[in-house]
Amino acid sequence: MRTSLRNTLFSMLSVFTLAMLTGCQGGGGIGDLTNPLGPGGKKYEASYLKQNLIPGKTTKDQVLQLLGAPHREDANSSNGSNEIIWGYEKSQEPSLDKYLNVAQKYVSADTFWKINDAKVEANKGQDVMKDINTVTGTSNKKLSNGATGNILRIYFKDNVVDRYYLD
DSSP, rough: OOHHHHHHHHHHHHHHHHHHHHHHTTTTHHHHHHHOOOTGGGOOOOHHHHOOOTTTOBHHHHHHHHOOOEEEEEEEEEGOOOOEEEEEEEGGSSOOOHHHHHHHSSSOHHHHHHHHHHHHHHHHHHHHHHHHHHHOOOTTETTTTTTTEEEEEEEETTTTTEEEEEE
């Protein structure tokens, strides 16, 4: 019994540590893991982008520090523009659920089911928040801090933000 409890605590500590280390890379933290948008979820908020991405001023290095590595990078050399386009997609962001799925691969069957039960409870909590947002009119489309989107595209010219779009 003691070994099982110790293994459970070790597994939970491992997941927490992994979440802390990985969550901090994109400017988020462990608190962002419980955010339905995941770590770095602020990058999908128009108000955050307006405050932090200043066309003609913000550099690629600053964007990398603020938002983390892009999910996609493309080059547009048509008309001699030599633009670099970074893309971020909300569906590709890490989340607590994704961390737990990884953790379940490395634990005992008993711990596996405990983690699974915790995931079910967390999903119920997210469903309650969705219902509250629906009733209060603060769905993911319009939060109290401004509009949000699912895809962010940032266009760079000479390693400086030229423009960005949030869809």
